Amino acid sequence: MESPQDHATIKRPIAAIYSMSNVTKSERFIDECILQFVHQLDQEFTGPGKALPVYPWAHFFAYDTIMKITASVDFGLVRGEADREGMFRGMHEAQKFRAMAVCMPWMFELLKRTPLTTVVLKRIGSFPRRARELIQSRRAMGETVTKTYDREDLLDQLLETKEKFPQTVDELVLHGYATTPLFAGGETIAATITAVVYFLGKHPSVAATLQDELASSGLQMPPLWVEVQKMPYLDAVMHETLRCLSLGAALSRRAVPADRAFILPDGRRVPTGTTVAMLGWATQFNQDIYGTDAQEFRPERWLIGSTETPEAYAERLRRMNKADMTWGAGDRACLGKNIARCELYKVVATLYSKFEVSVSLSVFARTRNLDLNCIGLTVTFAQIQLVDPTKEWTLREALGVKPDGVEARLSLRSGASVDQLRTLSETR
Numbered sequence: 001m002e003s004p005q006d007h008a009t010i011k012r013p014i015a016a017i018y019s020m021s022n023v024t025k026s027e028r029f030i031d032e033c034i035l036q037f038v039h040q041l042d043q044e045f046t047g048p049g050k051a052l053p054v055y056p057w058a059h060f061f062a063y064d065t066i067m068k069i070t071a072s073v074d075f076g077l078v079r080g081e082a083d084r085e086g087m088f089r090g091m092h093e094a095q096k097f098r099a100m101a102v103c104m105p106w107m108f109e110l111l112k113r114t115p116l117t118t119v120v121l122k123r124i125g126s127f128p129r130r131a132r133e134l135i136q137s138r139r140a141m142g143e144t145v146t147k148t149y150d151r152e153d154l155l156d157q158l159l160e161t162k163e164k165f166p167q168t169v170d171e172l173v174l175h176g177y178a179t180t181p182l183f184a185g186g187e188t189i190a191a192t193i194t195a196v197v198y199f200l201g202k203h204p205s206v207a208a209t210l211q212d213e214l215a216s217s218g219l220q221m222p223p224l225w226v227e228v229q230k231m232p233y234l235d236a237v238m239h240e241t242l243r244c245l246s247l248g249a250a251l252s253r254r255a256v257p258a259d260r261a262f263i264l265p266d267g268r269r270v271p272t273g274t275t276v277a278m279l280g281w282a283t284q285f286n287q288d289i290y291g292t293d294a295q296e297f298r299p300e301r302w303l304i305g306s307t308e309t310p311e312a313y314a315e316r317l318r319r320m321n322k323a324d325m326t327w328g329a330g331d332r333a334c335l336g337k338n339i340a341r342c343e344l345y346k347v348v349a350t351l352y353s354k355f356e357v358s359v360s361l362s363v364f365a366r367t368r369n370l371d372l373n374c375i376g377l378t379v380t381f382a383q384i385q386l387v388d389p390t391k392e393w394t395l396r397e398a399l400g401v402k403p404d405g406v407e408a409r410l411s412l413r414s415g416a417s418v419d420q421l422r423t424l425s426e427t428r
């Protein structure tokens with residue numbers, strides 16, 4: 001792990017690029033991908049007997065979107081024009097390997113020269129390779145061509161850091177900058193969209209309240225960030241989904257610094273240099289902070305209670321936010337949080353404005369017990385049927401979390417039209 005000082009130096013040139021005010025300049029990239037996604041879902045999955053495998057399609061959407069935000073590239077996974085299977089084959093296994101390398105570096109040292117490791121590292125290597133290709137092709141286009149874009153993508157801005165911060169940004173650092181969004185912006189977003197569909201399918205009253213809020217907000221379609229960021233119930237749903245999903249479980253690690261003592265609650269001192277991880281699973285389900293129903297999915301916990309004073313609510317919210325490790329904390333906290341929130345709020349608001357979504361879950365596996373344990377269940381807005389209530393479900397976990405087996409049935413809401421949505425966006 002690099003020192004905090006080196007880390008801060010490398011992060012400084014790109015901090016402004018990831019600020020919300022800059023991210024909203026690329027909203028149009030996100031809108032284009034949302035439109036494509038909704039149209040494709042409408043074409044392929046609305047109709048009797050059709051079921052949408054949520055995670056793979058959310059992953060197509062997320063990857064197309066991050067490619068567009070990063071390099072204006074129309075990758076084509078949602079439209080089926082890119083090699084969908086090849087793209088994600090073995091990715092989760094590669095992630096598990098990476099998790100092992102992060103959490104048990106000594107094991108990685110032992111294994112790193114074996115043929116198996118070479119194969120796995122090749123899979124992980126597809127992101128750096130793609131980033132290198134993007135940089136090369138952008139440079140080949142020449143300065144004048146990139147400047148004629150009517151909008152800047154991340155890559156243009158990242159390339160500029162090399163000129164603005166020559167002391168810090170060499171080819172290697174630039175390559176790291178370009179690889180990160182490709183690596184970080186796919187599975188995280190896909191898992192979150194899948195979890196929203198899952199939790200809302202399990203809690204029809206939450207879905208109904210969200211849809212009421214969406215319907216009464218007079219949103220443009222796809223909605224703008226300035227519109228969706230002000231929607232309290234949508235915000236509560238997203239907070240609660242991310243809290244219960246605990247995506248960044250193994251990500252937030254820090255080395256104990258030499259200049260500060262790190263003492264555990266029982267008085268033991270952790271030696272300098274020791275890698276310490278704060279797990280979201282421990283903090284985000286802490287009953288002292290989130291209440292005795294911490295294991296339940298309940299977006300209302302993020303809203304003011306009917307008998308609560310504004311002061312008490314502000315204090316409760318402060319404690320909940322502090323314990324919520326979704327985006328990590330401190331100087332290594334998620335840099336892509338603004339991109340992720342903007343993309344997620346917009347796509348969830350669009351999906352639940354346009355579609356009735358009912359969920360059937362087949363083999364959704366999870367290692368922790370929430371209140372939602374089962375395999376093979378069908379959920380509709382009208383009823384919940386557990387095919388086998390005795391079985392538990394588990395999430396596949398590596399560095400991130402991959403939810404498998406969530407399938408949804410889609411139908412357009414009465415009065416909703418996807419063509420109307422396209423027209424609105426084209427006039428923006």
Ligand code: HEM
Binds near residue numbers: 182252326328334
């Ligand atoms: C739901 C979506 C996402 C979640 C939950 C998430 C979560 C996290 C977490 C927990 C960390 C580690 C923070 C720490 O150590 O304290 C992290 C780091 C990071 N994430 Fe995200 N992330 C998401 C999406 C994204 C996206 C879309 C991007 C980029 C486009 C991104 C870029 C980064 C970067 C660059 C870091 C490293 C920051 C540093 O080391 O200073 N993330 N993320």
